[in-house]
Amino acid sequence: MHESTANSYDDIEIGERFVTPGITVSESHVLGFAGLTGDFMPHHVDETFAKDLGFKGRLAHGLLVLSLVDGLKNRAKVQFDVLAALNWQDWRFLKPVYVGDRIHAEIQIRDKRPTRNETRGIVTLAIRVLNQDGEVVQEGENQLMLLRRPTGETPG
Template sequence: MSGLSFDDAEIGMRFDTPRRTVTEADVVNFCGVSGDFHALHTDAEGMRDSQFGARIAHGALVLSIVTGLRGRLGVFTDSLLAFAEIRRWRFVRPVLIGDTIYATNEIVELRPTSKPDRGVMVQKVEVFNQHHQVVHEGEMVSIVKRTVHA
């Protein structure tokens, strides 16, 4: 198995994702996929005078990009069984078109399940922009394979 198994994981392990710039195409495509054509994302003139000063990316789009960035790490390529839950996710700052984001992930909880071949892993996730400001934060819960069976 490639990737980190539940039994090899330790509380406090950290993984930083690669960076990715949020593009106009990302926002336009997400509008189409989600059906969310709110002016926050589509009205450049109106948003120029808003509290944000420009159009912003959908919060759900940024969250989706983060799941992709986390997958690019390869840390759990063969060991991830399921993405089970998102806890206490907060949209701290807006992400503008052209912002570059990345995420830090820290294992904060590990617990075996009733099935000996898997465990629950909770990671604290913080998403940063190019100014190293937190833009999103929360916890992601995964079910991960075990290599040692109790």
């Protein structure tokens, strides 16, 4: 039997909202991500180059921020009984995120639907990523496949 303290598909409601913890984007994050991905574009690793382009400093990689948000989502007070992440949809990079910025995400349950397999359901999360100034820097959706409670089982 599967034991979990996380919310199953059956425990969540469309419209529910929650906020993740925050994280400060550090130089270590940016350089580590550059090393892992091979993306050493000067926007990310050269302060002078970024400033010469009109930015206030080095930019965090957009996909780094998305990755950090996925981790923040998984550390939030609201946890899901996730079987699989299915996709990130319509993800938009709206404003730059700089080394030293603090980000967090606001998440809302946008949709949910059962699958043909009665032990699983799919939820769609609408996610907005905000910086320390309350500006939305990224947004989009994430679909997750969650476990369902066995038929007849009630939460408790």
